[in-house]
Amino acid sequence: MAVATLVALSLGACGEGPGGGADTSEPGSPIKVAFEVPLTGAFAANGLNQKNGFELGLDTFGREVDGHPIEVRYIDTKGDPATALTSARQIVQEGVTVFQGPLVSSESAAVTPYLAQQKVPVDDLTLCSEVQLDSWQKNGNGYSSGWSCDHPALMAAQWAYEDMGWRNITIAAQDFSFGWEVAGGFKAAFESLGGTVDQAIWVPLNATDVSSYVSQISQDTDAVYAEMSGVFAVRFIDAYKSYGLTGAIPLVGITQLTDQSVLPQLNRDAALGVMTGAQYCDGIDTPENEEFVAAYKEKFDLYPGYYSDAGYVKAQIMVEALKSLDGDYSDPEAIAEALQSVNIEAPRGPVEISDKTHSPVQNVYICEVQEIDGDLRNVPIKTFESVPPEGPLEYEEWEAHFRHDSAGRPE
Amino acid sequence: MITVDDVHTYRGLSYVLQGISLQAEDAQCTALLGRNGMGKTTLIETMMGLLSARDGDITLDGTSLRGKEPFQIAKRGVALVPQGRHVFSSLTVEENLTLAARGNGEPGAWTLERVYDLFPNLNRRRKNRGSDLSGGEQQMLAIGRAVMTNPRVLLMDEPSEGLAPVIVDKVGEVIRLLKQEGLCVFLVEQNYGLAIETADRLYVLAGGQVVWQGSPAELEAADDVRHLHLGV
Amino acid sequence: MSTHTPGAGAGVAGWQGLLARQQRWLMLLIGLVFLLIVSSYLYRGGFYGQLVTQMLIFAIAAMGVGFLGGYGGMVSLGQASFLGLGAYGVAVPMSDGADPWTAIVISLVVTLAVALLTGLLAVRVRGISFVIMTLALGQILFGLASSWVDLSGGDNGLIIPVAPTLGPLDLNDPIVLSFTVLVVFVLAVLALRTFVASPFGLALRGIKSNEQRLKTLGYATRLHLYISWVISVMFAGVAGILFVFTNGLITPTALDFGHNGIVTLMAVIGGLGTLWGPTVGAIVIMLFQNYLSLYFERWATVMGIVFVAVVIFAPEGLWGLVTKFARRLTRQKAARGQLGINEVPVGDAGAETESELPDPTTEKVQQ
Amino acid sequence: MTTSTASAVPPAPAAADGIALSVDDLGRHFAGVKAVEGVTLSVASGSRLGIIGPNGAGKTTFFNMLSGELKPTSGRIHLFGRDVTSLASHKRVALGLGRTYQITRVLRGMTVLENLAVATHGLSGSKLDLLRPWRRYSAKVEEAEALGASFGLRHRLNAYAEELSHGEVRQLEVCLALALKPKILLLDEPAAGLSPAERVDIRNLLNGLPKELTLVMIEHDMDVLRGAVDDIAVLHLGELVTRGSVAEIQRNELVRELYLGKRRQIDRTAGADPADSDGKAPHA
Amino acid sequence: MNQFIVQTLNGLTLAGIMFLVSSGFTLVFGVMRITNLAHGAIYLLGGYIAYSTIQLVGNFFVGVIVAGLAMALLGIVLERTLIKRMRGQVMAELLATLGLVYVMNDLALAVWGGDPLSLRLPGVLRESTTLPGGIIYPNGRMFILFLAVVIGLALYFLLRRTRVGAIVRAGVDNKAMVSAMGINVRLVFTMVFALGALLAGVGGALGGTVLSLAPNADAEILTFALIVVIVGGLGSFEGAVLGSLIVGLLSNYGQAYFPALAYFALFAPLVLVLLVRPQGLLGRTAA
Secondary structure: HHHHHHHHHHHHHHHHHOOOOOOOOOOOOOEEEEEEEEEOOOOHHHHHHHHHHHHHHHHHHEEEEEEEEEEEEEEOOOOOOHHHHHHHHHHHHOOEEEEEEEOOHHHHHHHHHHHHHHHOOOOOOEEHHHHHHHHHHHHHOOOOOEEEOHHHHHHHHHHHHHOOOOOOOEEEEEOOOHHHHHHHHHHHHHHHOOOEEEEEEEEOOOOOHHHHHHOOOOOOOOOOEEEEOHHHHHHHHHHHHOOOOOOOOEEEEHHHHHHOOOOOOOOHHHOOOEEEEEEOOOOOHHHHHHHHHHHHHHOOOOOOOHHHHHHHHHHHHHHHHHHOOOOOOOOOHHHHHHHHHHHHEEEEEEEEEEEOOEEEEEEEEEEEEEEEOEEEEEEEEEEEEEEOOOOOOOHHHHHHHHHHHHHHHOO | EEEEEEEEEEEEEEEEEEOOOOOOEOOOOEEEEOOOOHHHHOOOOHHOOEEEOOOEEEEEEEOOOOOOOHHHHHHEEEEEOOOOOOOOOOOOOHHHHHHOOOOOOOOOOOHHHHHHHHHHHHHOOOOOOHHHHOHHHHHHHHHHHHHHHHHHHHEOOOOOOOOOOOHHHHHHHHHHHHHHOOOOOEEEEEOHHHHHHHHHHEEEEEOOOOEEOOOHHHHHHOOOHHHHHOOO | OOOOOOOOOHHHHHHHHHEEEEEEHHHHHHHHHHHHHHHHHHOOOOHHHHHHHHHHHHHHHHHHHHHHHHHHHOOOOOOOHHHHHEHHHHHHHHHOOHHHHHHHHHHHHHHHHHHHHHHHHEEEEOOOHHHHHHHHHHHHHHHHHOOOHHHHHHHHHHHOOOEEEEEEEEOOOOHHHHHHHHHHHHHHHHHHHHHHHHHHHHHHHHHHHHHHHHOOOOOOHHHHHHHHHHHHHHHHHHHHHHHHHHOOOOOOHHHOHHHHHHHHHHHHHHHHOOOHHHHHHHHHHHHHHHHHHHHHHHHHHHHHHHHHHHHHHHHOHHHHHHHHHHHHHHHHHHHOOOOOOOOOOOOOOOOOOOOOOOHHHHOOOOO | OOOOOHHOOOOOOOOOOOEEEEEEEEEEEEEEEEEEEEEEEEOOOEEEEEEEOOOOOOOHHHHHHHHOOOOOEEEEEEOEEEOOOOOOOHHHHOOOOEEOOOOOOOOOOOEHHHHHHHHHOOOOOHHOOOOHHHHHHHHHHHHHHHHHHHOOOOHOOOHHHOOOOOOHOOOOOHHHHHHHOEEEEEEEOOOOOHHHHHHHHHHHHHOOOOOEEEEEOOOOOOOHOOOOOOOOEEEOOOOEEEEHHHHHHHHEEEEHHHHOOOOOOOOOOOOOOOOOOOOOOOOO | OHHHHHHHHHHHHHHHHHHHHHHHHHHHHHOOOOOOHHHHHHHHHHHHHHHHHHHHHHHHHHHHHHHHHHHHHHHHHHHOOOHHHHHHHHHHHHHHHHHHHHHHHHHHHHOOOOOOOOOOOOHHHEEEEOOOOOOEEEEHHHHHHHHHHHHHHHHHHHHHHHHHHHHHHHHHHHHHHHOOOOOOOHHHHHHHHHHHHHHHHHHHHHHHOOOOOOOOHHHHHHHHHHHHHHHHHOOOOHHHHHHHHHHHHHOOOOOOHHHHHHHHHHHHHHHHHHHHHOOOOOOOOOO
């Protein structure tokens, strides 16, 4: 029995021939794109939005470059770093031209060293860890087209201190690296301006009951800054209302807090007036965005969320870059270089990849949940234009905090 | 009338009942005697359907009980007073009694009141849990519980076990009363005295087979049987 | 070896024959694994080599379950968590800058310490309560791994950048690593075989059969079970060390309920109380996870159904079926030459014969 | 780990008074039911005591307290002059106590030889040996084989215990107890469930036991007891009713009445809370 | 102080949900000696079914009832087709239910996806009430606590005051004798298994308003239930009440006051109980 299966395995292993880089020399041969994305698990909604955005982007910008069809294979990582790594190994062995994803920061941290070692061109969405930063700076094979994790938080801190005049703030964040980066960025910027973070509440990813964390928020803070996503965002905002905080203490958050991936599930009264520091809001008033929102709504009957925009931008950058290569996709280094040199006008505004951090220089918005034509929408109330990844901080100061926070909770 | 016809029963891998045939008449007490480990309890459990016979048949008034579940056999009118009493320890005395109550509506049927009349001790302790009773009270309860189903056949497995003589006398009285009411009482005993005094017909079991049958007087006379198979 | 007793000879020879056959199996298996690893690295850059390596690692952990459950009668549902403990035992010191060898030693010490401590609890309960307790222990380790962020990195897990080197052997080379795993696996099999054949193993089977009786034969049964628990946990710990170096990463999911169940499943599907059962189970389940999942999305459903079917229809497990068949053949051969040798029932004794009604508080735990 | 259980317990002092076992006012209650009450008796080294009494008299409960499987609710137990009342079973075994069970407790999933090998390792440090195959302990294996052979199991050494006949299981049960070379042996109904022919085997087996072995034996069958024991203690309703030589007990009218169930009025506090069946607590 | 009261109320709500789940588990164990490891999966499935029902008919209470009934039905099917085949083999039953966990979770994944879902309470239950002392507390949680108490009392009445309850308790004492009294124990078993599943299903529907419904939520709740029954005593109804209170409160206080040690707060009672009273606080002598 054991022997039989081993033999079968061994035949399977030998039968499919040598692996390695994708062979794209033949005319009409496919460009192999691997897309790791969580389609199940806690991050599934984000993953699905991103996939939808990517599909719409391919529809818009083309599924074929110079006669080579773009062949996308989506791999469900379940939000689990170990799965992401195992799948990455498997798919890279089978040959890949461009690697997209993964989405979750811990997945990126797991996959990045392997992809760097294999010199695979990769666009992994968000820059959240020291591992990525080091790897991009050293190998240049990858970048994050979405944003660096703390980017919107840095500007939200500046806005909170300067525009709103808040001095004491409570932070509530999910207890994982994305949460650490976001909360740490907010804290670093807010404190460097002179403010105080009086309480930090960390919600474990496996928390059974989010509202028991909400009930820990003290009544005498100026405002709450929240990093919550998916069902945690829904629970958090609901609990915020039911424990009597809505209307009493302003709630500001990361993009995901009121992103369209959760907004329809929110209690209307609880959601109205919640503000976010965001790199994309569905209510951005530009032709690019209006076109994108209309197309997205037509195709999926939903308003696009930030992850939809991110998927769309990924496709836009990739197609533009591939076009610049004149049909030669044999050199991973050239592909990586091309991907990072594209400057585009995206729904979220102009996007340019920074040489220092390999993450975007782009607009950051402060948005507010408003009701427009009976729908809840995120509407920009302030725009910071073409902000570098370090935001209001000095670059060295930013890099120090960034490296520190990606390894553990900020103090 | 309950008839056991060439019954073979295994317990796990051991072949315990090796072809037993016997018969218990209505309004009589039929007793089965034998040493420890000879298969007496196995026979009772087979009759009640708690163990299934590999071969042979058991009939109640001509209807086969083969393959019937214990509760079906009980519903047909067979009741069990098990060895070790096994009263429901977490139930009160009254709950123990009413649990299986199946009044047949006839005058003279067993009711809670009649059981309490017969065993006044139980009446006094009716709110106590089964586990709080003494051994004798538990035996009374086990008998009371069995008759509350208004059975036609009563199987009793060593009702004298571990009881003071005066309680054993009480058991004897109850058996005689039930006989008078027309019940078919099938008694498995080690207590030679109780069996001799209450039974109308006796069987002796050894090595999974019936080795002797007869009346009490015949057994009193059969010294060799008593000595060899009963150690008496 | 005293086989002079007439009549006993056939049985013993049959048993030895079986052992000899098992040794041939072992050689064959190792040879095949060798071939497989080499060919997969040559042709596919290591993915299948990786898969085989993972199979062997999980087989080691499952052997721990098989040892305690199959021979001692105590089925653990926390083995993956102890595997995770071994892995974190390496990963935590290494992320604080320890060198790999130091980390391995720390991991072994930590796992041993936890095994010694939890053993005190483990030997206090039996049967179902034991299973539940191991499950709870596993969930607690899982909870610690995900919530003790400062140490474990939370849900991100910890990444291991380098594996140790030993003279010319660099475990950073995946082929070398795979063969190291193979060597450890063979050692684990030999250890298990030795343990089972020893007086200790004999007593353990006795405890499974009737613990009370062993006590009145002079055995401090809790001591035996305690030692077995520690051995079982150490199998998981060693597997965890190999796991973290092979994977380069350990995350809390590796310790969760699903993984705990899967390791137990490996031991049960393969056959509790058999030498090769856990390995067979590990191969089958890893194939389900990595191979069937390519073609059939609902592979977990199939795995669950297969598992339930094995529990119902082949409680001795897949390898148990094979040995049962082999033993029956041996017996038939023997029976031709000898008189009066019955077919040997394989597996556990039935419930003890008791001359009274079944009593729920004394019901035997069977499996 | 290296200290075996045997050496963990100091060797039993030779009982100066020549008493192997003594119990003093021993009692055990199960949730209000008295299974054993106020039993006091002693057994001289090398002597043989039979215990009789009807079912439910508390005999097995009494044995379970002697072997340490049940804790007494009152009273003390001394083994070879040492108070063992709260000593664990396996430590009493180390002091030289062996026992058999009424409901046999052989190791069913193992062969006869394996059963016996487990027993022969029972009191030696080798039981914790993880490395050397038990079959290579040739002295122990030979001892096990010899023991089996001397009690009629020579041809059944490789049979699984669950394949044995009733009588063979009884023999194995006694062999297991003897493998520990006990100084005192408790036998719980060794003849229960045996055919007349098998009873003869058991009687021969008992007669073949070493003379210096102290024996306490529960048995219903006076034929088995006759010639096997020096005197007999009678338990009834958990209490020690009388004790005397086999002949005395057979003559004793009270015993005949109790034991044979031919009751007339007996001069005892009738109606005293009787005991539950042997060794089984009502479910508390 | 107010903070403490809120945390206590939160802990009690959690205890209420744990009680619903663990009482079903302990009931099935007590009567049938079945360790149903799929109990958590039934909880989760109940939550999912409530979710879909509410989506469909728009009424929360219909969702809860449908979830309970659907799980009871599933319980009947499982008992009749699967458990029946392994009567009395406790370890086989346990392992088979472990296999079921994978099947049920995988099928739930296929139907409801891996995205965490949450149930929305209707109307006034979504509001808050200001309690004496100025504490604002969500009505929904008070409602869940209330419902758990009501269901608990109903169960107590069923078990202690009715003939059916007497049969169930008698079944715990001695199944064979109940059968010999002319009662169809098989039917009782099926009903008890169905009741256990019903409680888990209702627990899932109510729990889904506070806790997320997602893959792995089943393991989480199963762990809670197991710790509750180990602490309270396997098979003991009163033990489930006591254990739920202890575990619910400790778990919540742990999260609120010692977040890093929250898991130790669960571990501590388990270890203490195992060391001092392995059969659980209100359990009978260990089997």
